[in-house]
Amino acid sequence: xxxxxxxxxxxxxxxxxxxxxxxxxxxxxxxxxxxxxxxxxxxxxxxxxxxxxxxxxxxxxxxxxxxxxxxxxxxxxxxxxxxxxxxxxxxxxxxxxxxxxxxxxxxxxxxxxxxxxxxxxxxxxxxxxxxxxxxxxxxxxxxxxxxxxxxxxxxxxxxxxxxxxxxxxxxxxxxxxxxxxxxxxxxxxxxxxxxxxxxxxx
Amino acid sequence: xxxxxxxxxxxxxxxxxxxxxxxxxxxxxxxxxxxxxxxxxxxxxxxxxxxxxxxxxxxxxxxxxxxxxxxxxxxxxxxxxxxxxxxxxxxxxxxxxxxxxxxxxxxxxxxxxxxxxxxxxxxxxxxxxxxxxxxxxxxxxxxxxxxxxxxxxxxxxxxxxxxxxxxxxxxxxxxxxxxxxxxxxxxxxxxxxxxxxxxxxxxxxxxxxxxxxxxxxxxxxxxxxxxxxxxxxxxxxxxxxxxxxxxxxxxxxxxxxxxxxxxxxxxxxxxxxxxxxxxxxxxxxxxxxxxxxxxxxxxxxxxxxxxxxxxxxxxxxxxxxxxxxxxxxxxxxxxxxxxxxxxxxxxxxxxxxxxxxxxxxxxxxxxxxxxxxxxxxxxxxxxxxxxxxxxxxxxxxxxxxxxxxxxxxxxxxxxxxxxxxxxxxxxxxxxxxxxxxxxxxxxxxxxxxxxxxxxxxxxxxxxxxxxxxxxxxxxxxxxxxx
Ligand code: SF4
Numbered sequence: 001x002x003x004x005x006x007x008x009x010x011x012x013x014x015x016x017x018x019x020x021x022x023x024x025x026x027x028x029x030x031x032x033x034x035x036x037x038x039x040x041x042x043x044x045x046x047x048x049x050x051x052x053x054x055x056x057x058x059x060x061x062x063x064x065x066x067x068x069x070x071x072x073x074x075x076x077x078x079x080x081x082x083x084x085x086x087x088x089x090x091x092x093x094x095x096x097x098x099x100x101x102x103x104x105x106x107x108x109x110x111x112x113x114x115x116x117x118x119x120x121x122x123x124x125x126x127x128x129x130x131x132x133x134x135x136x137x138x139x140x141x142x143x144x145x146x147x148x149x150x151x152x153x154x155x156x157x158x159x160x161x162x163x164x165x166x167x168x169x170x171x172x173x174x175x176x177x178x179x180x181x182x183x184x185x186x187x188x189x190x191x192x193x194x195x196x197x198x199x200x201x202x
Numbered sequence: 203x204x205x206x207x208x209x210x211x212x213x214x215x216x217x218x219x220x221x222x223x224x225x226x227x228x229x230x231x232x233x234x235x236x237x238x239x240x241x242x243x244x245x246x247x248x249x250x251x252x253x254x255x256x257x258x259x260x261x262x263x264x265x266x267x268x269x270x271x272x273x274x275x276x277x278x279x280x281x282x283x284x285x286x287x288x289x290x291x292x293x294x295x296x297x298x299x300x301x302x303x304x305x306x307x308x309x310x311x312x313x314x315x316x317x318x319x320x321x322x323x324x325x326x327x328x329x330x331x332x333x334x335x336x337x338x339x340x341x342x343x344x345x346x347x348x349x350x351x352x353x354x355x356x357x358x359x360x361x362x363x364x365x366x367x368x369x370x371x372x373x374x375x376x377x378x379x380x381x382x383x384x385x386x387x388x389x390x391x392x393x394x395x396x397x398x399x400x401x402x403x404x405x406x407x408x409x410x411x412x413x414x415x416x417x418x419x420x421x422x423x424x425x426x427x428x429x430x431x432x433x434x435x436x437x438x439x440x441x442x443x444x445x446x447x448x449x450x451x452x453x454x455x456x457x458x459x460x461x462x463x464x465x466x467x468x469x470x471x472x473x474x475x476x477x478x479x480x481x482x483x484x485x486x487x488x489x490x491x492x493x494x495x496x497x498x499x500x501x502x503x504x505x506x507x508x509x510x511x512x513x514x515x516x517x518x519x520x521x522x523x524x525x526x527x528x529x530x531x532x533x534x535x536x537x538x539x540x541x542x543x544x545x546x547x548x549x550x551x552x553x554x555x556x557x558x559x560x561x562x563x564x565x566x567x568x569x570x571x572x573x574x575x576x577x578x579x580x581x582x583x584x585x586x587x588x589x590x591x592x593x594x595x596x597x598x599x600x601x602x603x604x605x606x607x608x609x610x611x612x613x614x615x616x617x618x619x620x621x622x623x624x625x626x627x628x629x630x631x632x633x634x635x636x637x638x639x640x641x642x643x644x645x646x647x648x649x650x651x652x653x654x655x656x657x658x659x660x661x662x663x664x665x666x667x668x669x670x671x672x673x674x675x676x677x678x679x680x681x682x683x684x
Contacts, residue, residue: 017536018411018511022650027631031281031296033255033303045652050638074532076412076445080650081629082253082347084363102412105447106347106361113365165236176365177264180373183233183241187269187375190232190243200468200476201245202273202335 002115003173007096008142009069012059013133019073020080021107025089038085039092060093064138072126072133073100078107078118087114097143099150101126112166115173117145125150125158132156145171219486221383222450223418226358226483230341232375242358242378245340247370248326249276249313251300252631253345257368258307269374271312275335276304277326278318280631284594284621290319297632324597324623327351327439327565331431332599334464338453338480343370348565348647350442354434355461356453356483361442381447384417384493385485388425390500395681397575398433399440399567399645399664401425403505405497406444407515415445417493420485425499426451431460432571439566440647443512452484504679506552507649507662509540514649516552518667518679524548543651544659545639552677555661559642560585560672561654562618562665563594564628567645570603572665577609579669579680585617586675592619592634594626618672630654643671 029041046058054061060068071090077100078086087110090098097117111118121129132139132152140153145167151157168174180187195201220228232241249257254276261267268274281297292298301318308315316323322332327348330336338356343349345367352359362376370376388401406413419441426437434451441449458477461467468476503517514537516523525537525548541548546555562568562576573595585591593613595601601623604610610620627634628646630653636642638657645668649660661677670680 015532015535016539017532020511020648020650022629022648022653026652026656027629030252030631031294031300033300034259035256045656050656074536076415079411079445080347080648082345082361082363084253084256084365087363102415104412104445105415106363110363110365113363163237165239176377177266177369177372180241180369180375180377184373186233187241187243187373191270191374194230194243198245198339198476198479200472201337201340202275202466 001113001173001175004096004115004117004145004170006142006144006146007069008140009096010065010067010138011070011072011099011129011133011141012065012068013072013130014059015074015130015134017074018076018079021078021083021086022080024078024086025083029089030083030085035088038089041085042089042093067094069094069096070141070143071095071098072129073098075100075102077103079104082106084110087111087116091116099126099129112169113176115170117143117170119160119162121160125160128158219488219490221485221489221491222356222420222452222483223358223381223383223448226339226341227378227380229339230358235377238380239377240380241375242341244343244370244374244376245273246335246342247274248330248342248344248349249274249367250280250326250346251278251304252280253364254307254367255300255303257345257364257371258303260368261371266372268311268313268371273374274313274371275316275330276308276313277316277329278304278323279325280625280629282318282624283632284624284626284634286619286621288319288622294633321598324595324600325565325568325625328569328596328600331355331435332464332597334461334467337461337467337476338457339483343376347442348439350446350449351435351439351565353438353449354431354451355457356450356480358448360448381418382416382492383490384414384419385491386419386421387423387494387496388421388499389423389496390425390498391428392425392499392502395504395666395679396502397664397666398429398436400502400504401499402437402440403512403515403662404502406440406513407505408497409444409495411443411511411513412445414441417446418448418450419446420450420452422452423499427454430571431456432569435569436566443647453480504664504667506667506677508544508546508552509537510543510649510651511536511540512647512649512662514540515662518552518663518677520552522546522548522550522552553682554676555641556676557641557643557661557671558589559636559640560589560591560668561627561642561644561646562592562668563596563626564646565596566647567665568594568596568600570600572645573600573604573609574607575666576669577612579666579683580616580618580673581612583616583673583683585672589672589675591617591672592621592627594621595623597623627654643668643677
């Protein structure tokens with residue numbers, strides 16, 4: 001998993017609430033057995049009209065925001081389907097962090113498993129960042145996970161809190177399966193007892 | 203000296219009375235991790251063809267094998283055609299490729315697969331209960347958000363992403379962060395013509411699309427207890443649409459009756475042991491819930507969605523709401539956008555909304571009780587001219603049961619298509635896709651933009667309302683049919 005320490009880049013505003021994973025990654029991009037081509041799929045139906053033409057008004061199609069590293073998003077971002085393709089696609093487009101007030105549960109976990117920083121901010125900070133990102137000119141931010149802060153190029157600064165375990169995993173790009181497999185003894189012990197108690201289970 | 207078996211080998215974190223959710227956690231905790239995290243043992247892991255491939259590839263690349271193949275089950279359901287005649291053929295080459303890769307993975311690793319031509323095939327969350335594999339006290343995970351369905355049995359079920367699918371394959375465990383226990387109580391008895399779908403849609407409309415985010419929601423109250431297992435599954439299935447990560451209903455005699463005598467149910471002495479264990483899976487009397495919300499089921503009316511989020515719902519005898527009356531600017535923006543997408547004007551009576559498609563299907567509402575309700579409405583009536591009515595049973599078992607009851611004949615006589623099982627137009631990943639601008643009355647769970655096809659407009663409602671709408675050619679309460 002890719003690690004996240006200090007990242008600078010442009011921030012784009014996607015202020016609507018309840019942006020679901022069908023919108024982030026439409027179904028026509030879910031048919032592979034690998035992770036290829038998902039950058040193309042990210043927000044596809046918002047980026048292109050039915051005839052395949054770019055919609056010039058969508059933020060990620062506008063000059064200066066096309067390669068946004070940060071998305072400042074509305075509440076409950078990532079709701080709906082569990083498809084991790086949504087996170088893979090955002091990463092393939094170069095998105096490194098999502099800044100918002102709340103994220104849907106499965107999506108939030110998927111982000112953590114892929115080194116995409118989903119930051120749950122207090123409403124005042126989120127509002128301020130939304131204003132920065134929605135400005136007439138592209139604005140650059142620096143998100144510093146080592147110091148837990150977000151700064152603009154002109155020196156404005158906000159701090160954030162993040163669960164310690166999640167932060168550690170992101171900083172070091174931890175392999176979760178390898179970590180769990182250090183506990184095979186505990187799993188096997190539990191399993192043996194559990195099977196005695198519930199021998200009818202598969 | 204044999205000592206009495208402890209139900210919860212893991213020392214409970216909390217002393218005193220516990221919720222059903224905490225009992226399920228404690229009964230499956232392998233060990234505590236940092237903070238609120240723990241390693242949970244997974245009793246059953248269910249996979250489909252579209253969220254598992256990259257997990258299997260990851261497993262192979264790391265040189266790992268599934269920890270316990272017998273506790274894994276794979277089902278083909280999302281991409282297969284649902285044409286009335288089932289064949290091996292899957293014309294879409296990428297869909298066929300996903301099915302082939304699932305076959306290879308199951309064969310290589312000794313995992314049971316319910317394949318396309320298997321008579322038991324269907325939507326994973328319908329097939330697992332059909333088989334009797336959903337039982338009280340279990341942990342059941344699946345790379346699909348509607349895994350909350352199994353909460354109807356008093357099992358801890360929730361959806362995971364593909365990275366976690368790989369984790370469960372490799373370790374038979376999941377890292378679980380304790381959720382906030384919440385109780386939603388539905389008092390009273392639902393009125394005539396109000397079903398499980400209306401109850402859960404009313405809860406979602408009231409709490410909002412993220413109203414239960416971060417919570418493990420236990421549904422309780424007289425209106426829940428009165429539901430059969432199909433209705434309870436509808437409630438727990440759709441609870442994810444208000445953000446609930448886990449939904450639960452305490453098991454009772456109705457639960458045991460449903461599980462008993464299904465192919466994978468415990469039998470003989472195991473049945474006695476199992477039911478004795480199940481009886482302990484309920485919230486203690488004084489268990490503490492961080493939140494509690496009450497609804498009067500008697501006040502719930504049949505609902506339909508007008509927007510593009512499942513919480514944007516009104517009574518079928520109401521009108522499309524006006525964003526001008528919404529004070530919150532974010533919600534207002536969302537309403538304006540939803541109305542634009544849906545091609546609706548504020549103030550339009552819901553019953554004036556004409557449809558061209560009606561879809562009965564999905565893990566929310568394609569079980570036998572749902573098909574009985576649809577047949578009850580459709581009997582002796584005809585689908586309106588210009589409306590395409592599709593019925594996609596949740597599984598082969600549901601389809602056969604319906605045929606044994608003559609339901610298929612009633613529906614075909616009414617002009618509905620009687621199709622083969624699968625997810626179908628619930629997410630339109632196969633060839634069942636709505637055209638741009640089509641308007642569909644749908645018994646499914648998500649009305650998101652583009653969900654049933656790019657530019658397609660979905661109105662969620664109960665199966666009975668979908669049937670009535672198909673017949674009327676516009677959104678309709680069955681009680682208003684001539
Ligand atoms: S029926 Fe719909 S919601 Fe259920 S598993 Fe299939 S696609 Fe998902």
